[in-house]
Each structure stands twice: as C-alpha cells, then as structure tokens.
Amino acid sequence: MAKKVLVVEDNELNLKLFCDLLRAHHYLTQGVRDGRQAVAQAREFAPDLIIMDIQLPHVSGFELIGHLKADASLRTIPIMAVTAYAGREDEERIRGAGADAYVSKPISLARFVESVRALL
Template identity: 90%
Template sequence: MAKRVLVVEDNELNLKLFCDLLRAHDYLPEGVRDGREAVAKAREFAPDLIIMDIQLPHVSGFELINQLKADEALKAIPIMAVTAYAGREDEERIRAAGADAYVSKPISLARFVESVRVLL
C-alpha cells in the first residue's frame, strides 16, 4: 500500500511539483495550500509523512509544527520542512521546533526524494 504524504505549500507550482514528484515515486500525496487547514486535513487523511513550507500565510510553519506535535493523534508523524530559509541557524531552529528533516529551496529533486524515502 502506498505511503500517504500530506503536502502543506501555499505556492501552487511548488505544491504541484511536490505532489507530482511524490506520485512518480509511488507515494499518495494530498495537498493543502493553507496552513490553517493542515491539522484538520492531517486528522482526516492520516498521513505517514507531512511535508511543509515554513513561510505560510496566516500561520507560520513554526506554529503549525507546534500544533501538529501537540496533537496526540498526529505527534508521531514525521515532518519534513521545505523552505527558502537556507542558513545553518535556520535549519537548527526548524529542527528544534520539531521538524525531522529539512530541505532548502530551490530543492534538489534527488535530495527531496531521498529525504522522503529515509523518513518513510
């Protein structure tokens, strides 16, 4: 059975790219463009992995990670942050917030797929 991946990304082109890439590698992606919908969608979709942008409108990726990790039903789901924040201190802050992996934008397709594979 295909692993389920929730993708939280406000940029339509990036969302399509990530979902298409995941499908091409036999994952079952579900996209959400608004971080405010991510927790409810995660409860409904029951993903094996959450891939999310950190720079989201309405709710920051840091806040969203906190919400996901505070939810008993969701806290064990690994989170992969995909973000334009590319500094060493940015990666440390993102991992300290609770992300299990970090991929900087613009993404390397090979690194993206490998990070997904390792987390799943």
C-alpha cells in the first residue's frame, strides 16, 4: 500500500511540483495551501509524512509544527520542512521546533526524494 504524504505549501507551483514528484514515486498525496487548514487535513488524511513550507501566510511553519506536535494523534508523524531559509542557524531553529528533516529551496529533486524515502 502506498505511503501517504500531506504537502502544506502556499505557492501553487511548488505545491504542484512536490505532489507530482511524489506521485511519480508512487506516494499518495494531498495538498493544502493554507496552513490554518493543515491540522484538520492531517487528521482527516492520516498521512505517513507531512512536508511543509515554513513561510506560510496566516500561520508560520513554526507555529504549525507546534500545533502538529501538540496533537496526540499527529505528533508521531514525521515532518519535513522545505524552505528558502538556508542558513545553518535556520536549520537548527527548524529542527529545534520539531521538524525531522530540512530541505532548502530551490530544491534538488534527488535530495527531496531521498529525504522523503529516509523519513518513510
């Protein structure tokens, strides 16, 4: 059975790219563009992995990670942050917030897929 991946990304082109790439590697995907809907979508979709942007409108990725990790039914789902924040301090801050992996934009397609495989 295919693993399920929830992609939280406000940029429509990035969302399509990530979902298409994951589908090409036989993952089931669901995309959400509004971080405010991500927790409800995660509960409904029950993903094996959550991929999310850190720079989201309305709710920051840091806040969203906190909400996901605070929810007993979601806290064990690994989170991969995909962000334009590319400094060493940024990665430490993102991992410190609870992300299990970090990929900087612009993404390397091979590294992106490798990171997904490693988490699943």
